[in-house]
Each structure stands twice: as structure tokens, then as C-alpha cells.
Amino acid sequence: MAWQQIYDPFGSMILSTALAAIPVVVMLAALGFFHIKAHIAAGMGLVAALLVAVFAYGMPADMAGRAALLGGFTGLLPIGWIVLNIIFLHQLTEQNGSFKVLQDSLSGITEDRRIQLLLIAFCFGAFFEGAAGFGTPVAVTAAILIGLGFSPLAASGLSLIANTAPVAFGALGTPILTLAKVHGYDVMEVTAMVGRQLPFFSLLVPFWLIWAFAGRKGMVEIWPAILVTGVSFAVPQFLVSNFIGPELVDIIAAIVSMVCLIAFLRVWKPKSVWTSPSLRGNDVSAAEAKPPQPVARHTRAELVAAWMPWAILSVFVFIWGLPPVKAWLNGLFAPSFPMAGLHNLIEKVPPVVPVPTKEGAVYTLNLLSATGTAILLSAVVSAILMKYNPVAIVRTFLKTIWLVKYSLLTIVLMLALGTLTRYSGTDTTLGLAFANTGVLYPFFGTLMGWLGVALTGSDTASNVLFGGMQKVAAEQLGLSANLMGAANSSGGVMGKMIDAQSIVVASTATRWFDHEGDILRYVFFHSIALACLVGLYVTMQAYVWPFTLMVVH
Numbered sequence: 380m381a382w383q384q385i386y387d388p389f390g391s392m393i394l395s396t397a398l399a400a401i402p403v404v405v406m407l408a409a410l411g412f413f414h415i416k417a418h419i420a421a422g423m424g425l426v427a428a429l430l431v432a433v434f435a436y437g438m439p440a441d442m443a444g445r446a447a448l449l450g451g452f453t454g455l456l457p458i459g460w461i462v463l464n465i466i467f468l469h470q471l472t473e474q475n476g477s478f479k480v481l482q483d484s485l486s487g488i489t490e491d492r493r494i495q496l497l498l499i500a501f502c503f504g505a506f507f508e509g510a511a512g513f514g515t516p517v518a519v520t521a522a523i524l525i526g527l528g529f530s531p532l533a534a535s536g537l538s539l540i541a542n543t544a545p546v547a548f549g550a551l552g553t554p555i556l557t558l559a560k561v562h563g564y565d566v567m568e569v570t571a572m573v574g575r576q577l578p579f580f581s582l583l584v585p586f587w588l589i590w591a592f593a594g595r596k597g598m599v600e601i602w603p604a605i606l607v608t609g610v611s612f613a614v615p616q617f618l619v620s621n622f623i624g625p626e627l628v629d630i631i632a633a634i635v636s637m638v639c640l641i642a643f644l645r646v647w648k649p650k651s652v653w654t655s656p657s658l659r660g661n662d663v664s665a666a667e668a669k670p671p672q673p674v675a676r677h678t679r680a681e682l683v684a685a686w687m688p689w690a691i692l693s694v695f696v697f698i699w700g701l702p703p704v705k706a707w708l709n710g711l712f713a714p715s716f717p718m719a720g721l722h723n724l725i726e727k728v729p730p731v732v733p734v735p736t737k738e739g740a741v742y743t744l745n746l747l748s749a750t751g752t753a754i755l756l757s758a759v760v761s762a763i764l765m766k767y768n769p770v771a772i773v774r775t776f777l778k779t780i781w782l783v784k785y786s787l788l789t790i791v792l793m794l795a796l797g798t799l800t801r802y803s804g805t806d807t808t809l810g811l812a813f814a815n816t817g818v819l820y821p822f823f824g825t826l827m828g829w830l831g832v833a834l835t836g837s838d839t840a841s842n843v844l845f846g847g848m849q850k851v852a853a854e855q856l857g858l859s860a861n862l863m864g865a866a867n868s869s870g871g872v873m874g875k876m877i878d879a880q881s882i883v884v885a886s887t888a889t890r891w892f893d894h895e896g897d898i899l900r901y902v903f904f905h906s907i908a909l910a911c912l913v914g915l916y917v918t919m920q921a922y923v924w925p926f927t928l929m930v931v932h
Contacts (some may be wrong), residue, residue: 380735383726384804386811388436393515396812398587399805400433402428402796403834406879410896411903417895418785420578421715422791427895428796432803441797445721445740445744449723449877450798452742454791454880458750458836459512462786462884465518467747467779468758474775475765480685480850483525483675489644491652492529493601494591497608499523500541501585502637505612508542509629512550514884516542519692521888530657531891532593539876543590543909544612545629546838550750552625552698555929558842562850567624568931572865574620574628575929577872578613581632587607591905594659599757601649611639630697640838658901659908664752688761692754699793708748715743721802730814731807731848738802784886786835789895793879797835801844806834810845811897814852821921823851824863825870825914829906832874836881841871858921861931866917873910 397783406424409415415423425447432438470480472892485495500520507516517538524534549555557571585608589598598605604740615632636883677685699706717723721740728735746752800806813827814820831841845867853863875881877899886895919926 381724381726382437383441383728383735384441384807386434386731386732386804386808387727389813392808392812392815393689395471395808396492397807399800401431402800402805406796409898410879411899412896414896416785416893417879417886418789420794421796421879421897425792425796425799428799430803431805432799436803438803439622442725443803445718446799446802447795449718449740449742450795453798454794455787456744457749457751458884459617459787459790460749460795461514461886462751462790463520463779464751464754464758465515465522465541466783466887467776468688468692468754468761469522469526470775470779471758471765471767471772472685475687475767477688478526479684480677480681481523481689482514485527487521487676488641490654490855491601491649492656493593493597493653494604494640494644495527496524496537496541496588496592497585497604498637499527500538501588501611501766501855501921502633502640504538505545505633505636506693507696508545509551509627510677510700511695511753512546512553514751514881515696515754516545517881517884518888519689521885525889525891526567526762528656531660531889532895532897532901533656534889534890535882535885535894535898536658537896538888539587539881539902540591540905541584542881543872543875544577545633546617546832546875547577547868548620548625548628549838551630551702552628553623554838554871556782557839558864558868559731561865561904562842562846564846564850564861565667568861569864570625571621571627572859572861572931573868574604575867575931576619576869576913578617578870579614579771580869580913581616582606583912584909585612587905587909591660593653595844595912597653597659597858598870600651600653604643604649607643608636608640612765612876613637616635616795618742626702636890684765688757688766691761691764695753695757695760696750699748699862701749705748709745712744712747713743715741718742723823725802727804727807730811730851733851740802771828778845782890783887785892786883790880791885792854793836793883797840800834801840806831806844807848809834810848814848817856819865819918820852820856821858821866821916822911823867824852825917826910828867828870829874829910829913831867832871833878833906836875836878837871838868838871841874842868859930859932860862862917869914869917870910873906873913882889 405427409420490689504516521538619628718740725739726735726736813823818825849863850860853860
């Protein structure tokens with residue numbers, strides 16, 4: 380007998396919404412305000428979610444436990460697997476000194492911390508978002524930035540802010556392709572609509588990123604470089620999304636942007652060089668502009684050796700992201716395990732879906748096709764080329780497991796919480812609260828996407844969760860379904876920087892353990908402010924000429 384979800388168990392949306400929010404509030408408050416360690420805060424949120432699901436929403440206790448277990452498995456693979464292996468690669472490059480050479484080579488392009496941020500956090504991060512997604516860009520860029528000498532908060536927080544505009548087209552367009560497949564959108568129409576929303580923010584985010592790091596004055600000093608970075612990303616993003624499709628949007632835009640910025644730096648230099656590694660230079664006397672300092676020079680062979688592991692990583696991740704390769708690897712080994720006592724035993728009901736629909740609960744052990752496996756193989760190949768012996772490789776891998784053990788536990792607990800809220804229907808209650816806003820729905824519907832990513836840690840999961848609701852609400856209000864489906868994904872990208880999973884990835888990559896609350900407090904304003912700007916932009920597309928001309932009906 381299936382259990383049907385109840386979205387208003389107390390006959391009062393205000394009370395039901397308040398109860399549904401308790402697990403999220405508990406976790407964020409513990410993490411952000413009471414400075415409780417991340418794995419403990421996640422555990423507290425999970426316990427609260429179990430109590431709300433069972434005692435307030437009437438979910439059978441065994442189903443609630445199984446939903447949390449399914450989420451925990453998902454936390455280990457693919458997310459935890461990515462984090463573990465990217466830190467493993469970073470450890471290898473640090474131990475043999477090649478990472479120091481990499482730092483020097485980046486300083487050779489520019490010593491200015493602001494432009495390094497544009498190159499690494501925005502451009503390089505966008506490439507990895509397009510190729511792999513699921514935490515990879517934050518793990519890579521935060522690790523590189525901390526190695527370059529950025530303060531832990533700067534490396535963590537700024538990597539999260541930068542990893543926004545590319546997210547909707549991440550992992551070779553997976554969020555958009557999933558939205559279209561699951562909820563019946565036309566894939567090219569909704570891709571084009573997202574491509575008419577995000578380019579404005581692809582232009583804005585580089586300015587926002589440098590403002591967050593260096594302040595208004597520091598941003599204005601390098602505005603030409605920021606403009607080149609943003610425009611050269613936004614234009615390809617618009618063109619590829621509107622005329623080709625979602626798969627290669629980020630990869631093409633990131634490569635074009637990086638090439639344009641490096642070429643621009645050959646003919647333009649900032650008048651002064653920002654050398655402080657900290658946010659707005661507020662903990663270093665060197666915050667004031669300094670003349671360029673000598674940079675260590677290395678031979679071509681040393682530079683090739685230093686960049687080699689990251690080039691191998693890029694190739695492996697890109698190949699693993701190709702649908703034919705992923706399908707072939709899944710054909711070799713990807714056993715599926717339906718979760719007994721949960722699979723097809725929960726039903727979503729109207730108004731979320733047109734008719735009662737059973738929720739599948741299947742865990743797929745796609746170890747071969749997982750992005751983390753591509754990273755692991757690239758690390759092993761790089762280690763061999765760096766002349767590590769097998770014993771040293773294994774020793775470093777085991778050391779890495781010990782290093783990130785609490786981070787892995789946190790990710791498991793976070794995903795358990797997010798999965799439980801999905802199967803219990805509490806996240807849908809929060810979504811329905813946004814859906815009941817009438818003429819203001821374009822704004823709050825966008826924030827629904829933001830909420831979905833903040834809760835689940837994934838734009839893809841948010842589109843699965845709320846994509847159907849966006850379509851139903853838009854049609855009831857006489858709005859374009861493509862507009863609101865795209866808004867769910869575009870708004871969701873701004874929630875990426877505050878989802879607990881991404882914050883743990885950032886703290887682990889920078890080895891700034893037990894400071895997840897500091898990172899959350901820093902990025903929260905940026906997240907909500909940018910999400911509101913997306914909401915206002917979508918509202919103008921819904922009601923204000925000439926923005927309405929951009930809407931794909």
C-alpha cells in the first residue's frame with residue numbers, strides 16, 4: 380500500500396510551512412550562528428527532519444529511515460567520491476613540489492590577485508562546471524586558490540560565488556536535459572530561455588566577485604579586464620544555448636573567456652597590483668596597491684610537468700562527461716538497487732503533479748561512470764608520470780581518506796537530510812508556499828529554484844523537484860511555462876553557493892575544517908541578493924516590455 384504525501388497536514392499553510400522549515404533552520408542555525416561543527420549540525424538537521432516527517436507529516440518511520448539511508452549512499456557516490464579524489468590529486472602535486480611551480484606560472488600571467496580570481500575561480504571553474512559539475516569546480520578552484528596563498532575564507536567563499544552563472548548548464552547540460560525529460564518541456568525552448576536569463580548575470584558575476592574580494596575601489600581599478608571576462612563568457616553562453624543546445628554551453632564559454640582574458644592581458648595591465656591574499660586585504664598591511672614583485676622563473680619542462688596533472692584531469696573529466704562514454708561505462712558496470720520498503724511506495728499528489736505519481740527509490744552504483752572515478756584515474760596517471768611508486772600512491776590515498784573523513788561524514792548526513800525532505804514532502808510544502816504568491820509568482824517562483832538548490836545541493840535535483848510545479852503554476856497564471864521552468868534553473872544557480880554540500884567541499888579543499896559556519900555567513904548575503912536580482916529580472920521578462928519579447932512561449 381503506497382503512502383501519499385501530505386503537503387498541508389495541519390490545514391494551515393502557515394503552520395505547515397513553519398514545520399517543514401524546521402530541519403533547514405536547525406541545520407543552518409547550528410552551522411552559521413552557533414558555530415557547531417558541520418557533521419554535528421548536519422546530524423541535528425537530519426534528526427529534526429526525521430521527527431517532522433514522522434510525527435507531523437505522518438510518514439511511516441521505516442520509510443523515513445530508508446529515505447535517509449538512500450540519501451547517505453548518494454552522498455558517498457557521487458559527491459564524496461569527487462571530493463576525496465580531487466584532494467588526493469592536490470596532495471600528490473603538493474608533495475612533489477609541482478603545485479608550487481603551478482602557482483609561479485599563474486603569477487607569471489599576473490600577480491594581481493583580482494585577475495587570478497577571474498582566471499581561476501570564474502573561467503577555470505566554469506570549465507569544470509560544464510564538464511563535470513557536482514562539486515568538482517569548487518573543489519578544484521578552492522584548492523588552487525589556497526595553494527596560491529589566498530586566505531581560507533577568500534578561497535572558499537569566492538570559489539562559491541564564482542560557481543554560479545555556469546551551474547544551469549553544468550555537467551554537459553544535465554540540469555536542463557533533466558528538466559525537459561522529467562517534466563515534458565521542449566529542450567531547445569527551455570535551453571534558449573535560460574540562455575536569455577543567465578548571460579546578464581554572467582556579465583554581472585565577475586564584477587560582483589571582484590567587489591566581494593577587493594571592494595568597490597579595487598573592482599573599478601580593473602574594470603576593463605572584468606568586462607572582457609564577462610562579455611566573452613556571456614556572448615558564447617547566449618549563442619550556444621539559443622542555437623546549438625545545452626551540452627557544451629559552459630565549456631565553450633569558459634574556454635573563450637579564458638583565452639580572451641589572457642590575450643587582453645598582453646596589451647593591458649592594471650596600474651597597480653593587488654597583492655593581498657585576503658578579502659579586501661583586511662588582515663594584511665599589504666592591502667594597499669604595490670608595484671609588481673619578481674616572479675620565480677621555471678623552465679618549459681618544469682611548467683609542462685606542473686600543468687600536466689591538471690591537463691590530464693581536464694581531459695579525463697571531459698571524456699567521462701560525454702554521454703556515449705558514460706552510457707558505455709554504465710553498460711559495463713552500474714548495478715541498480717531498488718530500496719526495499721521505499722521504492723514506488725510513496726506517491727506525489729496534486730497540485731504538484733496532475734495525477735498521483737509513484738516515487739522511485741533506486742540507488743545506482745555507477746562507480747565506473749562517476750566523475751570521481753575519472754578524477755581518481757587522472758590522479759593515478761599523473762602520479763605515475765610524476766614518478767611516484769605504488770606504495771607512495773596508496774599511502775597518499777589513505778592519508779587523504781583520513782584527512783577528509785569528517786567532510787565525507789558531513790556530506791553523507793547532508794544528502795540524507797535532503798533526500799528525506801524530498802520523500803516526506805516537506806520540501807514541496809515550502810515550494811507551494813512560494814507558488815501561492817499570485818502576480819508576484821515570477822519573483823517567488825525564481826526563489827523556489829534557489830530554495831531547491833539550497834536544500835538539495837543540485838540544480839538538477841531542484842529541477843526534478845520543482846520543475847513540474849513551475850509548469851502547472853505558470854499555466855494557471857497565464858505565464859509562459861518555459862519562462863518559469865527556466866527561472867527555476869536560473870534562480871537555482873544562486874542557491875549553489877549556500878548549499879551545505881558545496882560549503883563542505885570548499886572547506887575540505889582549503890583544509891579549513893570546522894569553519895563551514897564562517898563560509899556560510901560570508902556567502903549568504905551574496906546568495907540571496909543575487910537570487911533576488913534574478914527574480915526581478917524574470918519578473919520583468921514576465922510583465923515589462925521590451926523584456927517580454929525575450930520570452931520563449
